[in-house]
Amino acid sequence: MSTPQLLFKNRRPGETVFMEAYKATGGYSALEKALTKSSPDEIRNLVKESGLRGRGGAGFPTGVKWTFFPSDAPGPKYLVCNCDEMEPGTYKDGVLLAADPHQLVEGMILSAYALQTDVGYIFIRYAYERQAEYLRKAVEEAKAAGYIGKNILGSGFDFELLVHGSAGRYILGEETALLNGLEGQRPNPRMKPPFPATRGLFGRPTTVNNVETIANIPHIVNGGALWFRDLALTPGSSGTKLYGLSGHLNVTECFELPVGIPLREIVENYGGGMRGGRKFKACLPGGASTPYLTAEHMDVALDFDSLEKVDSRYGTAGVTAFDDQTCMVAATLNLIQFFARESCGWCSPCRDGLTMMRWLLETIENGEGTPEHLEMLKDQLKNISGNSFCALAEGAMGPVAGLLMHFEQEIVDHIEKGCCPFRD
Amino acid sequence: MPTLTIDNQQVTVPDGTTVLEAAEQLGIVIPHFCYHKALGAVGACRMCAVTVVEGTFKGLKMSCLVKAEEGMVVTTDDQQSVEFRARVSEWLMLNHPHDCPVCDEGGECQLQEMTIASGHGLRRYTGKKRTYNNQQLGPFIAQEMNRCIQCYRCVRTYKDYCGGKDFGVMGSRNRVFFGRFKDGTLESDFSGNIVDACPTGVFTDKTYRFKSRYWDLQEAPSICPHCSLGCSTVPGGRYGELQRVRSSVNEKVNGFFICDRGRFGSSYVNHPERPRQATRGSWKLTVDEALQQLDVKARELINQHGPESVLLLGSNRASLETNWLLQRWAEEIGCRAPLLSAHLPRHQAAQVAAFDLADRLCSLEKVRQSDLVVAIGADPLAEAPMLGVALRQAVRSGGKVKVFDPRPVELPCDFEKQTVSPTELLDLLDGTSVESKQLVDLLRGAERPVLVAGGLMLGAGGMLRLKKIAAAASNDQRNCLVHPLLGGANSFGAALLSLPEQDDLLTRLESERIKMLVCVETDPLLEAPDNERFAKALSLLEELVVLDYLPTPLSVHANLFIPTTAPVESEGTFINNEGRQQLFAPVIKPRLPISVTGEGNHPPREFIDVAPGSDPIPSWQLFQQLLGEATDLPTLREKMKTAVPRLIDFETLQPGGVSCRVAHVDERCIYTDEIPAAPEESLQLVVTPARYGSDLLSRYSAKLQPRFTEACVQLHPQDAAARGLQDGAKVVLDTVEGPFNLTLKCNDKMAIGCALVENGPKFQQLVPGGKLSFCKVHAGMSHG
Amino acid sequence: MAQEEKIDSVGLLDENGLAYFIAHAGELEHPRELVIDVLRAIQKNHGWVPDEGVELTATILGLEPIDVEEVATFYDKIFRRPVGRYPIHICDSICCWSNGGEELAELFQQKLGIAFGQTTEDGLFTLLPSCCLGVCGQAPAVMIHQRHYGPLSADDVDELIERLRREASE
Ligand SMILES: Cc1cc2nc3c(=O)[nH]c(=O)nc-3n(C[C@H](O)[C@H](O)[C@H](O)COP(=O)(O)O)c2cc1C
């Protein structure tokens, strides 16, 4: 394999690496190096220079986010790791944690040191109980090794790390909903501003980052910013990325590949082509909330900027591919069904707008649609987009926008035939 | 102070004002649901969208969240905004039943209004509607969840604002449910506010269900008569029946909400036994005849027996106008100045508030904004419920609340409580004790300190002590303010009008010089201390005249009875506990409700030219008749203002609005207090108003009956044990007013060395606000 | 001050679990953060969270029952109604859907003779639709007691049900 393996360095099928094995391949060397040789500021600068962008979906530059953090504010401050990972098509964090939980633990300690936070929480979804157990074990091991606790490695830095299990619901991935969830409140998203950096968990300064984002930190500390940038294939990008493949591909596994890899390579080389020799029709390039790519996008590089240029998003790089026998109306209905069901119920465009959207798609898919329904679909898309309280409903519009952008004819076919053309 | 342009009109607003509020100032109402002035903006409904043409963030924005900026340009009626708001209406209407014709909210439904305003007229969605099972929430509130549009206002009102603990939001997505954990009566004393807060017909006033359509109601701005705070209300009635009360807005006083006592406590107006006919014994009279008899008899007695022989008694239930005219009539007929309260200690405490404390009194608004409120001898939920909600707002914005009281005080917010006996309370205020100095230091450390003074518990002497503490805690930069709690709706007004009084009703009656007593909207049998002695003293009278609108026991004893109107049937003025002159307007005309006269038939089958039961006349009009002057209220008020210069702007006041406070005055400071020595093995007697039914109006309100509590005497478990008494035991409470058989309740939140009884419908004998006194509690039954 | 009132776990938490949560809640500045932990522990013990479980959680954490209920009813993996010994969460999100998720769901319903939301008469199985389970590469998948099974063929379903039946009878 040509791509250097950072995050999957220790991945072996069916195995989980713990302290001894982790250290054997250089684990915790970054921590030792940083805590003894670098100041928190230096690490923050390094992360900034590395160009690392958040792996949780929004792609916000991590170093920039960290510079907003009031590290010198007195009183408790928190670092929260987001392992809600409930967006359909996204399972990379789960794979990473099942293989090598110490990477996240080391990353958390390093990030906490860089941000000068006293307590870290790893918020992990209900379905990842296995990973949660690995994490708890890794945290215990790290404590025993003196990497967590008081005066870590003699640096004077104290840090406590807790693993917090959830109980389902996609909205907890939204960072402010997650904070409410952690506090034991109803997990509706919070109003921004104030941003978590000023008023987050328990009203204190808080940074929320994705698992993969944080797991990258030790590698950046070890390899340096330039090296990390060079890992990516496209200018302006940096690092490798975990690509979770799913859908109608022959191989549906998770790979660590460079940022900027073209879609074709994913589909043809890593995904092994479409199952049953069928044709590629479309894919979600980065999870359920990203607008579809089609066969004409085969040569588009998968990175934040390139995908934006083709009106889609890099998201979480969970690539779900659909073959030519897939009804895109039905696929979109399935996705909207997910978002409508996962709405927290706070704002009208999401709670009721998605319900309306689901009904429209259902009506069309069932062959009961009329041209008015298509118009309604368009006006719902237009009015929900950009107008919900948090990004959940916004994300839900991704596939609908993709559907109308690339497959409007398919909707028209449904309406004209009075049934779904893909069903007999 | 940014200046911005909204729909081509310019407006300058204070920093931090939202676009929605700025538009309001221009008279542009941007549709909204989740925004509520008291509850703030949460950005959930998305109804208030407008287009920001110039500004930091351009495009479609929620006007409740966007702050006004200098040079900002906003349009509310552009196509994008209009279309979006129509879509929001469409979304909110997806599940809404089309039951407007039978909905209890019909006609006063914000959803109806906003749906029409937004231009969403035709239903396009034909999918399934989600439906709910409703909960049984007790006697006051009906729930119809299918009508919910999820604005979250109910839970933000009930839980966040009012501090209720048994209501919330459950579920998620398009299936959120607002209600209780299980069926059952909503426990909060402020539960009714969700009726006003809910923009649709989910939560409605159960006591008013199926009585009237909103547009058929007669409504008018009024003042709640149930305690001394004087919250703004809008009562509504029809066909001679007072059917409901909703809260009105006075940002200086109650803000936007009221308590359940005020909301559900007004059915006294419709009391089936309410006397509506002038009578002498069993003879029916016209009001004119009755007045004639009153006038003749009074003058006759004064001629024969001198000015002492006629005693006029005003009250804190009667309006300022009535009390003032009563004084005028006394002058006219040449008797001594009337007493304006049957309860001297309460009255004296009110006088201290009205005179000595006048320059440091503060509104409830100031309480809400305070960073430290120390309540002394005050139990807000019993004496002035909305003060409890005001304290909660102080706490919510970071303030602290401290309570010194012998009672097991509860509040809808976090607070610190120091349990002290009434005598310890006076020590706390003596200015010299360690505790007293600590208290002053504590207040000095605050930026906006407020002392809440419980007038009933502290009495005039205690209030004067508290004044010294407030003075000591004040400095050049800021005053330590005082928020006093008084006995009744117009206690302040009655106090303001009267001279310092030193002798009380009983002493005068027992002097045997009084031949005639005229009670104006008061019943000393229920409202004065030692009603047994009073009952005896009544027998010494030649003539007892009662003017009232309640079926009180005294009206049975009256030789001459003259019916008056309830506040909702007349115009008048109450002055609230902080000296605010507040006018109430007539809502309905006095008459027997059609539901009574029609015996259920509708329309009534008998036609006569006067409504049955329409004799009652506002008491101030009665006295004007006696004085032979029939002016309108503005003219009357002008006269009053000349006579009582503290009534500033009085002649220009209108019902509704924030109104204004009376002028300050030089202090009087004439009362002293003595702490009597405690008899051996005695307990200090604490009489507190029950939360419901202590004021006579709520006692005569059938709607509130479910809230009436059983009578008992409460002791600290330690005091009970010392007497060998167990929780639930039948005991005798021995007081100076006689022995009472009661059930014992042990409560470890009571002050040690005190016995507590609640004055209310189930125990009327002892009245709160008396002098310090002592009692004993022992096992067994008393005889006699 | 006074001795802590003894909390009755009404059989929903074992002695150790109860003692652990009471102690832990006492140490924390914000005991409310344990809401999900306590609810999950009750569910693990009792299979689901009855009203008493909500009340117990509230008592342990010093909350009102409604505060707990507001949270409990938000999450789809907290059961506020009885479920069978093996609640089967069948993924119906896009990756499983594209790999025969609907057919799998159909199969489960046929084999167990129940519809979604129902429990088999022997009290063993409850079928629940679930959003993405986080094993999109192994579609179509189900989750039982936080363990994943996928990709599942028709034969796998038979075998899985059989195995769980056997396990239950042991
Ligand atoms: C509905 C919704 C769900 C989300 N789910 C996740 C998630 O499961 N994991 C995650 O890391 N970020 C998720 N995010 C993004 C987070 O809000 C947040 O941006 C991210 O955790 C920040 O971390 P990063 O900068 O390291 O990516 C979600 C956002 C939304 C709006």
Ligand code: SF4
């Ligand atoms: S878009 Fe609105 S309803 Fe949807 S999850 Fe976000 S806040 Fe909740």
Ligand code: FES
């Ligand atoms: S009023 Fe602005 S979002 Fe509801």
